Amino acid sequence: MTNASELRTGAQILCEALIREGVEVMFGIPGGAIMPFYHAMWEYRDRLRHVLCRHEQGAGHAAEGYARASGRVGVCIATSGPGATNLVTPIADAWMDSTPLVAITGQVSSALLGTDAFQETDITGITIPITKHGYLVTDARDIPRVVREAFHLASTGRPGPVLIDVTKDAQQTRVAPNWDVELDLPGYQFFTDPTPHAVHAAATLLAGAVKPLILAGNGVIQSGASRQLLAFAEATRVPVITTLHGKGAFPEDHELALGMPGMHGWVHVNRAIQECDLLINIGGRFDDRVTGKASTFAPKARIVHVDVDGSEIGKLVRADVGIVGDAREVLSELLRLVVADATLLREAGRDDGRFRTRALWLAEIRQMQTEHKPRQAYAQRPHTAALMPHDVYDALDASLRDRTDGRGARVITDVGQHQMWAAQLIEWRKPRTHITSGGAGTMGFAVPAALGAALACPDETIWVVVGDGGFQMTNQELATIRQERVHNVKVAIINNGYLGMVRQWQELFEGRRYSGTPLSGPCFARLADAYGLRGLTVERTEDVRDAIALAWDHHESVVIDFRVEREANVFPMVPAGKSIGEMITARHEPNDCNDRNNHHETLRT
């Protein structure tokens, strides 16, 4: 017989299961179908912190920000129906960016399932295409196993979001929990250790390569392989490109660091890709924003593709050698082979000529770089005294360099022009310092994600760089920041009064028909003030530095409204669907040129 005192409600079991998984913070909003869980949560509040967000989308992105900053699983909570559907966007975002996330949703009682009950939505069905896995729990006894499986699935292999939908009666039923549960996942396999044969094949290709490149993606950061990447690059003298999500995987002040490829990558990076004879992609998935027209990508190169998810290999770009494995394990193995090879050469008294050829290759790339300087488009100022966006980035980048000797800092960006400027103009040096919505491109990501990052890293400064469009999608989470006494979020709004990236496309490709892109907003400084935070407005270049310094030093969270030049563009740019060999590097000022069809300076390589 079970002792009555051992009986726990499903909701209590859920709390205890989360604590057993090491969860400390959860982001959510209560509602009818999840109320038993909130009722139980109160008993565990000293161990399980709940952060009440203002919208479930904010709760989901906050959990993502927490996960991306810490490397741990983020947890978000919503009730059934609209609560759950409001989580769909962050779940999709986590799916596209392989972010470990467990989303817990309340569901109507099992007796009502399928009857179109009040606030009933088939959220497990809705999220099938955007989750790694999903559970509908109707029996409290399943909760220990389901939670354990969910965290295992979310955090291992290629991480991703897992949904746990729990019916109200399963939360209420009292049962004796069985914590001695086995994972029941016979179909779940992932391979961290690569096959020796594949690694050997990659090392052989590298040994014969004259113009090799490393392309480092999200997988390097997710697996914690930055140190191994640095050692491998230095041992082989192979230059390193970092994708948007690879930013921070390799220090950009390193002599072998080249920068970002793709649609808004630097000219010398894209040219190097088109010229290289070997491309080693570690933990990147050849997104179309990286490759441009995939059939024209790296035409002279053999491709080595390393990914923990075997289905990515050969999906978009052919792979001459595919290695399924964890980036850290693969890099360690590759390094071991390379070092052994070099030792053999040395012992045989032979000179390793590869270092000389690779020095020539790097010099060739640097020569391209002097011809097409990374920031050259931003050196041209319009004939106004307007505050230019890159003035803000220059000051922020300098302050990040000066201020992060002791304590760390993270930068969370949203989606659009400001995001690309941040990727281009801030020098990224450490993993998990650059957090953005990449694959899904979710505007509204940044402010709530910063809330999550701020709770994951309470001793660090969390900068948000966000456009005025994205900011207005989720700025209600400033109230959450205030209520939770989060003091370390510093928001820099790059405010140009447009949905800027769409406007840029309209300018470049649609004859300046600014359809649906001009955007007004409130006075953001006063809005911040209304939320009880410090708000600043900056309109002149000479005030940028002081405002940023004030934000660093202020004891509360801060919002700075940088009113920048309205029609500044992100350059270089590869038009969508074009080869990365075709880049628009600058645009003439409209008043300099009457022919509107010939404004672009296009490079073809």
Place this chain on the structure above:
Amino acid sequence: MKHTLTALLQDRPGALNRTVSLFRRRGFNIESLSVAPSETPGLSRVTIVVDEPNIDRVVKQFTRLIEVVDVSETTSQRAVERETALVKVQPRGVTPAELTALGAAAGARVVDADEAAMIFEITDTPDTVATFVHGLRELGLVAVTRTGRVVMPRGEVPLAIPTTSVPFTSQADGASDDVAA
């Protein structure tokens, strides 16, 4: 190019939904789909005929599903392929007796008959079944139910078999070099 995939699927709510959803959103065209219990309790055997040039991509994506225990592709040279059809006919221009004889010649048997209609059952290779069904179109065919293809490899070649060991590691605390100083 048509390919036949067999898989073992955990018999859980939503497993089939996930399978079909995957094929839909990746744009893989399902020609036939058959699901029924396998020799292992708790696992269903799925046979999917898919029209997709890059079958490797289908297999990789299909394997990713958590409830899919194993996937293998079978080819007609190495496997027995069968399909069953039930065909209802209201004889037109032929007598029921002639039709019965015709069916018997094709290996089909009459499983139900009254004055109005008769039902044939045929189990054979998918091509033969298709030919038989096509032949009845001119002779009063009114309805067809087909099971879709099922396959069994010849000899000792295994079909999809479950793997047993599941590697387990607890949640990583974030790797050591992940901390921004």
